Amino acid sequence: MNKLNVNGITSVLALIGLIAATGAHGAASGPSSAAASAPAPLTLNVGYTKGGSALKWFVAQEKGFFTERGLHVNAIGFTGGIAAATALKAGSVDINLTAATGVATALSAGVDIKTFYASYDESAADWLVARKDSSITGIQNLKGATIGTSRGSTAWVCVMSMLKAEGLVGKVDVKDIKAQAWVAAMESRSLDAIQGWPPAAQQIVQSLGGRKIADCSSYARETIIWEAPAEVLTAKKHAVLVWIAAMEKAGKWISENPSEAAAIWSKYSGVPAKDAASALPYIEWLSVKDMLDPKHPSNMVNPDGLAKQYATYRSILDEGKIFPAALPDLARSIDPSLISEYQGHR
Amino acid sequence: MAAERTRSAQMLRWLRRGSGLGGCLALWCILSYGGIVSPGFLPSPSGIVERFIELAENGYANSSLWQHIFDSVYRTLAGFVLGVAAGTPTGLLLGYCRRFDESVGPIFSFLRPIPPIAYTPLFVLYLGIGDASKIVLIFIGAFLYMLLSAQAGVRNVPEVLVRAGRNAGLGGAGLFVRVIVPGSLPGIMTGARTALSVSWALVVAAELIAAQAGLGYMVSSAGVFFDIRTLFVGIILIGIVGLILDRTILMIERKLLHWQGR
Amino acid sequence: MLMTAANAMGGSATPPVIDIAGVQKRYGHVVALADVSFSVARSEVVAIVGPSGCGKSTLLNIIAGFDEPTDGTVLVHGAPIVAPGPERSVVFQQPALFPWLNVRRNIVFGFSRARAARQSARVDEFIDIMGLRGFEASYPYQLSGGMMQRVSIARALIRDPEVLLMDEPFGALDAQTRLTMQELLHDVWARYAPTIVFITHDVDEAVFVSDRILVMSARPGLIRDVVEVPLKRPRSYELIMSEAFVDIKRRVLAELHA
Numbered sequence: 027m028n029k030l031n032v033n034g035i036t037s038v039l040a041l042i043g044l045i046a047a048t049g050a051h052g053a054a055s056g057p058s059s060a061a062a063s064a065p066a067p068l069t070l071n072v073g074y075t076k077g078g079s080a081l082k083w084f085v086a087q088e089k090g091f092f093t094e095r096g097l098h099v100n101a102i103g104f105t106g107g108i109a110a111a112t113a114l115k116a117g118s119v120d121i122n123l124t125a126a127t128g129v130a131t132a133l134s135a136g137v138d139i140k141t142f143y144a145s146y147d148e149s150a151a152d153w154l155v156a157r158k159d160s161s162i163t164g165i166q167n168l169k170g171a172t173i174g175t176s177r178g179s180t181a182w183v184c185v186m187s188m189l190k191a192e193g194l195v196g197k198v199d200v201k202d203i204k205a206q207a208w209v210a211a212m213e214s215r216s217l218d219a220i221q222g223w224p225p226a227a228q229q230i231v232q233s234l235g236g237r238k239i240a241d242c243s244s245y246a247r248e249t250i251i252w253e254a255p256a257e258v259l260t261a262k263k264h265a266v267l268v269w270i271a272a273m274e275k276a277g278k279w280i281s282e283n284p285s286e287a288a289a290i291w292s293k294y295s296g297v298p299a300k301d302a303a304s305a306l307p308y309i310e311w312l313s314v315k316d317m318l319d320p321k322h323p324s325n326m327v328n329p330d331g332l333a334k335q336y337a338t339y340r341s342i343l344d345e346g347k348i349f350p351a352a353l354p355d356l357a358r359s360i361d362p363s364l365i366s367e368y369q370g371h372r
Numbered sequence: 373m374a375a376e377r378t379r380s381a382q383m384l385r386w387l388r389r390g391s392g393l394g395g396c397l398a399l400w401c402i403l404s405y406g407g408i409v410s411p412g413f414l415p416s417p418s419g420i421v422e423r424f425i426e427l428a429e430n431g432y433a434n435s436s437l438w439q440h441i442f443d444s445v446y447r448t449l450a451g452f453v454l455g456v457a458a459g460t461p462t463g464l465l466l467g468y469c470r471r472f473d474e475s476v477g478p479i480f481s482f483l484r485p486i487p488p489i490a491y492t493p494l495f496v497l498y499l500g501i502g503d504a505s506k507i508v509l510i511f512i513g514a515f516l517y518m519l520l521s522a523q524a525g526v527r528n529v530p531e532v533l534v535r536a537g538r539n540a541g542l543g544g545a546g547l548f549v550r551v552i553v554p555g556s557l558p559g560i561m562t563g564a565r566t567a568l569s570v571s572w573a574l575v576v577a578a579e580l581i582a583a584q585a586g587l588g589y590m591v592s593s594a595g596v597f598f599d600i601r602t603l604f605v606g607i608i609l610i611g612i613v614g615l616i617l618d619r620t621i622l623m624i625e626r627k628l629l630h631w632q633g634r
Numbered sequence: 635m636l637m638t639a640a641n642a643m644g645g646s647a648t649p650p651v652i653d654i655a656g657v658q659k660r661y662g663h664v665v666a667l668a669d670v671s672f673s674v675a676r677s678e679v680v681a682i683v684g685p686s687g688c689g690k691s692t693l694l695n696i697i698a699g700f701d702e703p704t705d706g707t708v709l710v711h712g713a714p715i716v717a718p719g720p721e722r723s724v725v726f727q728q729p730a731l732f733p734w735l736n737v738r739r740n741i742v743f744g745f746s747r748a749r750a751a752r753q754s755a756r757v758d759e760f761i762d763i764m765g766l767r768g769f770e771a772s773y774p775y776q777l778s779g780g781m782m783q784r785v786s787i788a789r790a791l792i793r794d795p796e797v798l799l800m801d802e803p804f805g806a807l808d809a810q811t812r813l814t815m816q817e818l819l820h821d822v823w824a825r826y827a828p829t830i831v832f833i834t835h836d837v838d839e840a841v842f843v844s845d846r847i848l849v850m851s852a853r854p855g856l857i858r859d860v861v862e863v864p865l866k867r868p869r870s871y872e873l874i875m876s877e878a879f880v881d882i883k884r885r886v887l888a889e890l891h892a
């Protein structure tokens with residue numbers, strides 16, 4: 027970091043005016059070349075959505091898996107998509123945690139975005155939870171109910187797929203409720219049920235006595251992925267590879283230390299540790315091996331994996347008119363080159 | 373001759389008024405049509421007009437554009453009117469009656485610095501996701517604002533007018549109704565004007581969490597999905613409606629306070 | 635000593651309308667009034683002159699019932715003052731018009747609707763006398779300072795008060811209007827015979843309108859002297875040149891300069 031500044035300042039002093047900008051540009055591309063020759067400080071600006079389930083990422087930071095590899099990460103928490111998409115576009119974020127919806131947002135914002143790492147599958151942990159005193163006992167008597175979820179999110183895509191699959195389209199009122207208001211909306215009896223992701227869904231069950239009606243695994247798989255603009259993956263390739271190594275270690279660590287992992291999750295998300303712990307068993311932490319396994323439903327190498335998921339998302343998002351224009355093919359963003367390279371190096 | 377002069381003076385005034393806005397518009401055109409800024413960051417004026425027509429025809433997020441506008445205006449006016457109706461008399465009493473101020477004043481002193489937005493999740497919990505939670509939120513904002521301005525309005529009634537009132541044999545309720553209330557009206561109206569713009573700003577924020585329609589909802593939702601053109605349409609509509617609301621209350625103020633001779 | 639002298643001078647068989655004894659008024663460290671005593675008989679016109687800040691307005695406010703003395707007693711008709719009221723009508727030093735009411739409504743302020751209707755002819759009369767014809771529907775912001783003061787005077791007079799408390803009422807008026815007003819005051823007095831306390835800076839005015847002049851001194855506010863004005867009523871303006879008038883005026887000025 028210091029070295030960058032020195033480079034920048036030298037350039038400014040040497041070539042005043044416009045040329046200074048070129049100097050700054052040169053400095054920005056410095057780390058990859060520097061990293062290739064000698065061990066120099068590596069940096070990544072990492073975006074994630076607060077209140078989500080970025081556990082691997084939390085653990086890798088908490089346990090120092092990045093620093094032990096000489097990688098410095100700047101964590102940038104977002105609450106909404108525009109901030110993340112804008113930050114990616116402006117180059118202030120290098121990589122960002124998201125799902126197919128985020129890829130759709132970035133693509134429609136004109137960013138040449140790549141899906142380079144699939145972090146975990148949370149479809150079994152994304153639950154439809156009914157209020158404890160509601161008459162809903164299962165999907166069969168969902169007709170006439172009011173369900174809340176964050177419109178355009180993975181959970182919303184799951185609800186829409188469910189309604190479609192169960193022939194309930196138009197028979198259930200789906201309200202747009204942001205995650206911050208899920209508990210409040212349920213407690214105020216404005217809703218019969220919430221479709222929510224972990225660990226909030228588990229919290230509603232545990233703390234409010236809600237009843238789990240269904241999960242998403244049989245309707246729409248939800249693989250949470252990491253995205254990055256194409257140019258970042260070339261310019262900061264080394265840093266990203268180091269980052270992948272740390273994330274892989276974190277995934278393993280979570281399955282070996284579930285209770286400590288739940289405590290870390292609780293610390294970063296604000297959700298009580300017992301609720302976080304109850305969500306853990308439903309999440310499948312993916313490894314690079316899974317991502318490259320042609321038989322795995324989240325694989326990044328053939329049309330039956332992530333690509334299939336992305337196609338489903340694309341059609342549901344388009345039907346719901348979430349974006350102002352029809353979406354491009356989301357699957358074209360899937361880029362397994364870095365994970366393949368990582369696997370090859372091992 | 374004189375008529376001609378005033379007419380040209382008026383035209384000049386309109387020109388001046390238009391020049392600021394026109395300049396901004398021109399700059400915007402240069403930036404967007406000149407290709408200096410990409411449409412992903414700043415859509416062109418025609419792009420926004422196009423999107424506006426689309427939204428007017430097809431609506432946004434399962435509601436028509438008019439529904440979004442109507443919902444926001446309805447919530448704002450409902451909260452504002454209730455806030456004025458409750459806040460003005462309370463503020464007048466606080467300013468007029470020392471014992472009332474001593475007993476309940478501290479409650480409001482405590483509540484005043486709390487931004488109403490902080491209550492949002494609570495109101496969803498108590499009042500659900502319907503209009504009530506937003507209206508109450510705006511009500512609180514308008515109420516506290518009116519309270520303050522009415523109280524200050526009472527303090528600004530010249531002492532000599534109070535004395536003149538008492539000298540005419542008025543006291544208690546009579547003095548309150550015939551001297552304090554009309555004397556506080558300028559303060560109340562200035563407060564109401566600010567309270568209305570505060571209410572309009574609050575509705576946008578109140579619609580962020582659990583609304584199903586409204587301009588605030590439209591803007592935040594468009595923001596989540598990087599729908600920049602809708603975002604701009606929403607922002608421009610918020611500005612226009614806000615301006616209309618402000619002009620309306622200004623007109624009412626001028627009518628009510630004609631005796632100020634301004 | 636002063637009190638008894640004042641009593642004797644205002645004295646007749648009837649009890650005084652205003653009776654002030656040993657009145658003090660302090661605002662923190664400032665002693666606005668230090669031991670003031672005098673009384674005013676029914677239908678007497680008492681003028682108060684004195685330098686700025688000597689406590690004239692303070693005294694008037696106490697009689698009007700707006701302020702309470704720190705010490706001493708103020709009796710009106712033998713009873714202590716409870717509150718201000720229309721029977722002690724005040725013309726304030728600054729025009730005190732209600733800006734949201736037009737001239738006519740300002741004049742009848744405090745009247746019931748029925749009383750305002752009954753007095754409508756008199757209101758017109760006052761509007762004429764005060765030279766406000768054509769401005770009945772105007773609002774205070776449309777009037778000059780002098781016009782506003784004339785409205786205030788009309789408002790005070792139309793109530794037929796037993797006691798008129800006037801604090802430099804003609805200070806803001808031009809010489810000509812002031813003359814008219816002074817003569818009007820005589821008219822009013824001739825017709826209704828109110829008891830008047832009249833504050834002024836203008837010694838000529840004090841001599842012209844009053845039966846007795848209280849000369850005050852400042853810091854502390856005291857009544858330095860009482861000058862009788864034994865001039866016959868009705869008075870007209872030629873009086874100003876008369877020997878008797880000038881003589882009284884000289885005495886007052888001498889006291890003020892002392």
Ligand SMILES: Nc1ncnc2c1ncn2[C@@H]1O[C@H](COP(=O)(O)OP(=O)(O)OP(=O)(O)O)[C@@H](O)[C@H]1O
Pocket residue numbers: 661664665666685686687688689690691692693727
């Ligand atoms: N409310 C008040 N608080 C503090 N001091 C006051 C107050 N009212 C009057 N005073 C003081 O009392 C003194 C007398 O004031 P007052 O207004 O009675 O003077 P005045 O004789 O009417 O003067 P002027 O001829 O200038 O009107 C002054 O020194 C003034 O500063």
Ligand SMILES: [Mg+2]
Pocket residue numbers: 690691692727801
């Ligand atoms: Mg005075």
